[in-house]
Structure formats: structure tokens, C-alpha cells
Amino acid sequence: xxxxxxxxxxxxxxxxxxxxxxxxxxxxxxxxxxxxxxxxxxxxxxxxxxxxxxxxxxxxxxxxxxxxxxxxxxxxxxxxxxxxxxxxxxxxxxxxxxxxxxxxxxxxxxxxxxxxxxxxxxxxxxxxxxxxxxxxxxxxxxxxxxxxxxxxxxxxxxxxxxxxxxxxxxxxxxxxxxxxxxxxxxxxxxxxxxxxxxxxxxxxxxxxxxxxxxxxxxxxxxxxxxxxxxxxxxxxxxxxxxxxxxxxxxxxxxxxxxxxxxxxxxxxxxxxxxxxxxxxxxxxxxxxxxxxxxxxxxxxxxxxxxxxxxxxxxxxxxxxxxxxxxxxxxxxxxxxxxxxxxxxxxxxxxxxxxxxxxxxxxxxxxxxxxxxxxxxxxxxxxxxxxxxxxxxxxxxxxxxxxxx
Numbered sequence: 001x002x003x004x005x006x007x008x009x010x011x012x013x014x015x016x017x018x019x020x021x022x023x024x025x026x027x028x029x030x031x032x033x034x035x036x037x038x039x040x041x042x043x044x045x046x047x048x049x050x051x052x053x054x055x056x057x058x059x060x061x062x063x064x065x066x067x068x069x070x071x072x073x074x075x076x077x078x079x080x081x082x083x084x085x086x087x088x089x090x091x092x093x094x095x096x097x098x099x100x101x102x103x104x105x106x107x108x109x110x111x112x113x114x115x116x117x118x119x120x121x122x123x124x125x126x127x128x129x130x131x132x133x134x135x136x137x138x139x140x141x142x143x144x145x146x147x148x149x150x151x152x153x154x155x156x157x158x159x160x161x162x163x164x165x166x167x168x169x170x171x172x173x174x175x176x177x178x179x180x181x182x183x184x185x186x187x188x189x190x191x192x193x194x195x196x197x198x199x200x201x202x203x204x205x206x207x208x209x210x211x212x213x214x215x216x217x218x219x220x221x222x223x224x225x226x227x228x229x230x231x232x233x234x235x236x237x238x239x240x241x242x243x244x245x246x247x248x249x250x251x252x253x254x255x256x257x258x259x260x261x262x263x264x265x266x267x268x269x270x271x272x273x274x275x276x277x278x279x280x281x282x283x284x285x286x287x288x289x290x291x292x293x294x295x296x297x298x299x300x301x302x303x304x305x306x307x308x309x310x311x312x313x314x315x316x317x318x319x320x321x322x323x324x325x326x327x328x329x330x331x332x333x334x335x336x337x338x339x340x341x342x343x344x345x346x347x348x349x350x351x352x353x354x355x356x357x358x359x360x361x362x363x364x365x366x367x368x369x370x371x372x373x374x375x376x377x378x379x380x381x382x383x384x385x386x387x388x389x390x391x392x393x394x395x396x397x398x399x400x401x402x403x404x
Contacts, residue, residue: 002378006287007368009361010227010280011219015210015262017230017275019200023172026193029165031060033185039176045197049176054169057197058181062166065159072159076152083145090138093131100124100131174201177273203269208240208262210279211250217258219283220245226262228279230271238271240264242281286361289368295382297342297359297367301352302384344369345381352381 037056039049045057107124110116178198181187187194208228212220224242243263249256262279264271301307340359345352360368 002374002376002380003291004288004376005291005366006285007289007291007361007363007366008282008285009363010282011212011216013210013212013216013260013279013281015208015228015260015277015279017271017273017277018207018209019177019203019273020205020207020263021201022177023174023199023201024195025057025168025170025197025199026195027060027165027168027187027189028193029060029065029162030187030189031062031064031166033181033183033187034059034061035183045176045179047176047179051170051174051176051199053171053173056167057170058168060166060168060187062163065163065166069156069159069163072152072156076149076156079145079148079152083142083149086138086141086145090135090142093134093138097128097131097135100128104128168196170197170199172199172201174199175203200273203273204266206264206266206271206273207243208264208277208279210260210262210277211257212260212281214249214256214258216281217245217260220260220281225282225285226264226279227282228262228264228277230275230277232272232275233270238264238277284361286368289360290370290374290376291366292344292357292369292380293382294362294365294367296344296380297357297369299345299382299384300343301345301381307351307353342369344374347379347381 036045036058037051039045039051039055041050043049045051045055051057104124104127107116107121111121176197177200179196180198181194181196187196208226220242222242222244226240226242228238228240229236230238240262241264243261246259246261249258251257260281341356342359343354343356346355355371355374357369357371357374360370362368
């Protein structure tokens with residue numbers, strides 16, 4: 001029967017619901033998990049806990065790192081004392097230089113008057129040069145002491161940071177999806193930071209990662225509408241839109257698949273992470289159009305006796321032809337044309353008569369059609385009962401289906 005309604009051409013695929021943004025929180029230091037923090041309700045952090053940014057997630061035993069901090073602090077104090085000692089020694093060397101300079105000047109004056117022995121003159125000159133060198137050495141020692149202080153302070157800051165890393169804090173506000181450690185478990189931080197918690201930043205906005213075959217990817221673009229269902233919520237349909245098509249395709253058994261990211265809203269947090277979604281990408285949609293079953297476009301009468309006499313008189317068909325109603329099959333569309341032509345058969349009393357229609361969007365079960373004389377509610381032929389099926393129905397030895 002011809003009916004009126006909406007129809008949409010879709011591409012079907014399956015995907016996994018993912019949080020829009022997930023943060024993997026790890027540990028930068030090794031140690032024993034001593035305790036967990038609390039969520040916004042004051043309960044110990046566990047799966048599904050809602051946390052604020054900066055909340056304490058876990059604490060690692062800090063005894064070793066506290067000892068390292070104490071050692072680094074002592075080294076820094078020692079370096080500071082060395083810097084003070086070097087500065088005092090520099091002042092001493094400068095004072096000796098002043099003294100040696102004065103003696104050298106007096107020696108020069110006495111040597112001019114021939115009142116100073118040559119040996120004393122040479123000694124005063126040597127003492128002056130040694131004092132100058134000692135000042136330079138003291139200045140270098142001061143610079144070295146300052147560098148040692150900087151190094152010791154860096155070691156102290158490093159030890160302080162390692163001690164701070166013993167408290168694992170949340171970098172974002174969100175929900176704990178996964179807790180991967182227990183109290184008493186030892187975490188080892190080597191080249192890769194061990195993962196402790198998986199946090200979803202916002203579960204009110206989700207994504208669906210859908211694997212789409214390369215044959216269909218050309219009809220999917222950003223912004224395309226999407227409908228999907230989940231087995232966890234039978235009978236309920238959700239909506240979304242294509243966000244992006246990722247270019248890193250994968251190949252499995254010579255089949256190329258692209259990942260399409262679908263954005264969807266989840267204001268009531270009904271959708272849970274990692275549910276499987278049955279996705280339908282809407283490539284074309286028509287509203288308030290006449291719809292006919294696809295079977296009506298495929299069917300054609302198997303005998304001339306079924307065709308209305310008026311139709312036979314106007315369009316005589318050769319009974320010897322292999323397909324007495326071959327002209328009723330849908331014709332191929334012209335190149336560049338988006339419309340397809342086809343034929344449906346209307347019930348005309350005990351006979352049928354053809355009607356040529358223009359076929360539009362199809363959802364696999366129904367097709368949108370247009371024709372001048374086609375009206376809503378008209379009966380169409382989608383199949384016929386064969387003699388074998390009638391005989392089977394009347395056979396008393398064939399089990400009968402009792403319908404209530």
C-alpha cells in the first residue's frame with residue numbers, strides 16, 4: 001500500500017562510545033601506595049567518583065623522598081657556607097693586596113734614592129704580584145662557591161618536587177572511569193609513567209568512534225546527521241553529528257576502514273563509556289513523500305493473464321517473450337541523473353496494471369516515489385502466491401501454524 005511519510009538513505013556501521021576527553025593520570029615517582037583521597041562527597045576515591053581539579057587522588061610513601069630532601073637541604077646549606085667563606089677569603093686577599101701595593105710603592109721610592117737593597121726591592125715586587133694573583137684566585141673561588149650554591153639549590157628543588165609527586169592530584173575536574181592501583185601496591189616509575197587513574201573530563205559530551213568501510217567513506221562528511229541505538233537501551237534512538245574523519249586508515253584482511261568521530265550530547269549521562277553503538281549516517285533524507293515498498297518495485301507479473309485487458313490492448317506484449325512484463329522493471333538512470341525510473345503494479349480488480357514512477361531516496365525497505373496518478377492508500381502488488389505454496393497449505397500432512 002502506498003503511504004506517506006519520511007525516508008532517509010543511511011550508511012550503517014558500528015562503533016564504540018568514548019568520553020570526549022580522557023586524562024590518564026600517572027606517577028612520576030616509585031613507591032608504595034599508602035592511601036587514597038576523597039571525592040566531592042567525602043568518600044574514598046573509587047570507580048565512578050566525581051572529583052574536583054586539584055583533588056588528592058592517592059598518596060605514595062614519602063619516607064625515602066623526605067630523606068633525600070633533608071640531604072639536599074644540608075648540601076645547600078653547606079654550599080651557602082662555602083660561598084660565605086670564599087667571600088671572606090676574597091676580602092682578606094684584597095686587604096693583603098693593599099698592603100703589598102703600599103710596600104711596593106715605598107720600595108720604589110727608596111730604590112730611587114739608593115736607600116733600599118736590591119733584594120728587598122725584588123721581594124716587595126714579588127709580594128705585590130703574589131697578592132694580585134691571590135685576589136684573582138679568591139674571586140674564582142667565590143664564583144665557584146656561588147655555582148655550588150646554585151647546584152645545591154637545584155638538587156634541593158628536585159628533591160622537593162619528588163616529595164611533592166608523592167601526592168597524586170587530579171589535573172582536571174571529572175569522573176574516575178578506572179582505578180588501576182590498590183592500597184599497598186608498589187608503583188615503579190621508569191621510562192614510562194605507570195597509569196594510576198583514568199579520568200573522563202566531561203561525560204555530558206561523548207564521542208562515537210565508528211569504523212567505516214572505504215566504499216562508504218566518500219558519502220560521509222563533517223556535520224552530517226547521525227542516528228544511533230545502543231543494545232543497553234532498546235527502543236530508544238539517539239542523535240549526533242559527524243565531527244571529523246580521521247585519515248589514519250587501518251587495513252584488516254585487505255579491507256580498508258576509516259575511523260569517523262561522531263559527536264553527541266549526553267546531558268542526563270545515560271550513555272556510558274565504551275558501549276557499542278549501532279550507527280546510521282544519514283546521507284539523504286526526504287520528508288512527507290509517497291512511499292512504496294521496495295518489493296513493489298521489484299515485482300512483475302509472471303503471466304499475461306494477470307495484466308488488465310485494457311493495458312494489454314494498449315500495449316500488446318509477445319506471449320512468447322521470456323519476460324512478459326520486462327518493460328515494467330526499473331530502468332537504469334541516465335548518467336548524471338539522480339532520479340531512477342521504475343514501475344509499480346496497482347491492483348485493478350482481479351488484474352494488475354503498471355504505473356511508471358520516479359524513484360528517489362530509499363532506506364532499504366521503502367522508496368520515495370513520484371507519479372501523477374499515484375495517491376496515498378492505493379494498493380500495490382508486492383508478490384504472488386504460487387501453486388506450490390497453495391498446495392503446501394492444503395496438504396494435511398504439513399504441520400499447520402495455529403495463530404491466535
